[in-house]
Amino acid sequence: MTQFYRNYLAVAVFAVAALGMVGAMLGVGRLVRPNRPQPEKYIAYEAGSDPIRGFGQSNVRYYVYALLFVMFDVEAVFIFPWAINLEALGVSALISMIVFILVLTLGLVYAWRKGVLRWA
Amino acid sequence: MVAQNVAFWIIAIAMVLSAIGVVRTSNVVHAALYLVIVLAGAAAQYILLAAEFVAWVQVLIYIGAVVILFLFGIMLTRSPMGDLDLDNSQRMPAFVASLALVGTLTALLVDAFGNSKVVIDAPTKTSVLSSDIFRLYIVPFEAVSILLLAALVGAIVLARRD
Amino acid sequence: MMLGAGDPLLSGKIDLTVVLIVIGKTVAVFAFLLVAVMLYIWFMRKVIADMASRVGPDTAGPWGILQSLADGIKLFFKEQSVPDSADRRVFFLAPYISLMTAFLAFSIIPIGGQVSIAGHQTYLQLADLPIGILFLLAMSGLGLYGVMLAGWSSGSKYPLLGSVRASAQMLSYEAAFGLAIVGVLVQAGTLSTRAIVDKQAWTGVGSLGTWYVIPAFVAFVIFLISAIAETNHPPFDLVEAEQELVGGFHTEYTGIRFAIFYLAEFMNLITMSAIAVTLFLGGPAGPSLGFLSATGAVNTWLMPVFWFVAKVMVLLFGTVWLRASLPRLRYDQLMDLGWKWLIELAFIWVMVSGVIIVGRNEGWNLIAVVPLSLLGGLGILGVLRASMPNRSELVEEIL
Numbered sequence: 001m002t003q004f005y006r007n008y009l010a011v012a013v014f015a016v017a018a019l020g021m022v023g024a025m026l027g028v029g030r031l032v033r034p035n036r037p038q039p040e041k042y043i044a045y046e047a048g049s050d051p052i053r054g055f056g057q058s059n060v061r062y063y064v065y066a067l068l069f070v071m072f073d074v075e076a077v078f079i080f081p082w083a084i085n086l087e088a089l090g091v092s093a094l095i096s097m098i099v100f101i102l103v104l105t106l107g108l109v110y111a112w113r114k115g116v117l118r119w120a
Numbered sequence: 121m122v123a124q125n126v127a128f129w130i131i132a133i134a135m136v137l138s139a140i141g142v143v144r145t146s147n148v149v150h151a152a153l154y155l156v157i158v159l160a161g162a163a164a165q166y167i168l169l170a171a172e173f174v175a176w177v178q179v180l181i182y183i184g185a186v187v188i189l190f191l192f193g194i195m196l197t198r199s200p201m202g203d204l205d206l207d208n209s210q211r212m213p214a215f216v217a218s219l220a221l222v223g224t225l226t227a228l229l230v231d232a233f234g235n236s237k238v239v240i241d242a243p244t245k246t247s248v249l250s251s252d253i254f255r256l257y258i259v260p261f262e263a264v265s266i267l268l269l270a271a272l273v274g275a276i277v278l279a280r281r282d
Numbered sequence: 283m284m285l286g287a288g289d290p291l292l293s294g295k296i297d298l299t300v301v302l303i304v305i306g307k308t309v310a311v312f313a314f315l316l317v318a319v320m321l322y323i324w325f326m327r328k329v330i331a332d333m334a335s336r337v338g339p340d341t342a343g344p345w346g347i348l349q350s351l352a353d354g355i356k357l358f359f360k361e362q363s364v365p366d367s368a369d370r371r372v373f374f375l376a377p378y379i380s381l382m383t384a385f386l387a388f389s390i391i392p393i394g395g396q397v398s399i400a401g402h403q404t405y406l407q408l409a410d411l412p413i414g415i416l417f418l419l420a421m422s423g424l425g426l427y428g429v430m431l432a433g434w435s436s437g438s439k440y441p442l443l444g445s446v447r448a449s450a451q452m453l454s455y456e457a458a459f460g461l462a463i464v465g466v467l468v469q470a471g472t473l474s475t476r477a478i479v480d481k482q483a484w485t486g487v488g489s490l491g492t493w494y495v496i497p498a499f500v501a502f503v504i505f506l507i508s509a510i511a512e513t514n515h516p517p518f519d520l521v522e523a524e525q526e527l528v529g530g531f532h533t534e535y536t537g538i539r540f541a542i543f544y545l546a547e548f549m550n551l552i553t554m555s556a557i558a559v560t561l562f563l564g565g566p567a568g569p570s571l572g573f574l575s576a577t578g579a580v581n582t583w584l585m586p587v588f589w590f591v592a593k594v595m596v597l598l599f600g601t602v603w604l605r606a607s608l609p610r611l612r613y614d615q616l617m618d619l620g621w622k623w624l625i626e627l628a629f630i631w632v633m634v635s636g637v638i639i640v641g642r643n644e645g646w647n648l649i650a651v652v653p654l655s656l657l658g659g660l661g662i663l664g665v666l667r668a669s670m671p672n673r674s675e676l677v678e679e680i681l
Contacts, residue, residue: 066192084471
């Protein structure tokens, strides 16, 4: 138990140290860099012309990929404990995972056949 | 006062403040980011309870996939470079309703677990979890796959224009 | 809620040396990663220059080895500009997320073996989490936020398009990436990186066969492809397709903030190589120097670290080679490769290795069962692909 918490404490210390390093880099940068504001510098980059606001909705395809990813992520969460304990679990677990994966593959097949995986 | 309890309260307070942030902010992307803090806080609480598998599943699924899906959805439906501010005039009813919900849940939880102590001897082993899923809960496990399939098909039907 | 029992964190005596060891490891991992990134960028530029018959960096230090350091220092002195249209808070937050997740992913990599420091036995690795592999996947999932928020918060078109593209790409390959790792987990039976490395420990030339690259070769190939795509490295660097997207998601970032994204990107590449070494190539395992004492400092400290670094360097050379030789993929090719090939193949591989593991226990005739299951899997894949609408049908559908 002690070992468990200490491991996570080490990770937490490491995370704080990493954030601290970014902060330190930005802090040093702030001290040494010049600052000469001109309004033109703060226009978003767009091939030299003034940017047109209001644009920027993304394509629905990206959303479908994200959705497929959620599905496969949930599947991964089940497949990890299955994988590390397969030897003890035996045939029934193997079969149930094959069924699980086949059902999920049906989802992929559906998306594929409906053409949402097509990028044209 | 043991160190876990101190950590619990720090995380809990951060979670509550961020949860308030989720509903208070009028910028949808900021709300999603506050939600990430709340979910990460829940994961940290799981780690304090030595349930590390559940903790990282929480990060993987909720932060790594579901909120990302939210963000894709926001970018799909609203123009990120235009005005993102959303608000409506139902603050008071919403406040009353959420207060009532907090009250009910708190009363229920205190009533059920108010006096019980959590004793953690060892971190939960992933192999134990796996034996439970694949020996005792096979049917719910397979039902999950059907549920996911249904969600996907539904979303694709909605997303397609024809 | 009250947690019962004593206080596991503080129980036993808190030894100052233990605290110092943790701090020492943190500093060591920081230094290792930063120096590695610096040298990698120099190495990459030099090797690509050689492959293109150019000279490459040659001014700063011997053979230009200090070039990346000079570039880094220069960026500290660059003025910062934040677009007026940016969401300032999120804009400032994004670099923190990117670099933090890049650092954290490395914290579970076993760099060396077990050593003894001032009477304490410890592993040369920052933390040995029992679910290390999940932690790793979680960190690569969180890394996505850095990319996505940087692009979104810039309030500018090219970064936004670049970040949506990049995050969709990373999502797509994360699925295949996770499944490729399962190919190792099935055989290793553990989620801890330390235990996975221990199973591939060096006991002689024969232990080369226990390195998972042999029993899980297909998984290794899928892992390498999806890891390169995850890190947006060429030929999968569509994120920074200069011709289409200017600089990708960090177009609006200048000076030191840009440097942080740059650092995180290469740090992720190094971490991915280190993960590949850990999972498939035995981590720090390798022959020790027989003529020295087996318990001496050279054989317990130096040799494992040497083997680890050597293997990582071989893989990193491979990434440089890819960068120098392959043209960039098109976006549809990228998505097709991920969703229509890698994921399916990874599924089949998981199933076949599942059959091997279970069959070995049950005493099945593996010579008959394994090819059968492989054929079954490939058969399903074949039927699946044959049933898909082909290109001419699609054209009709669109018309």
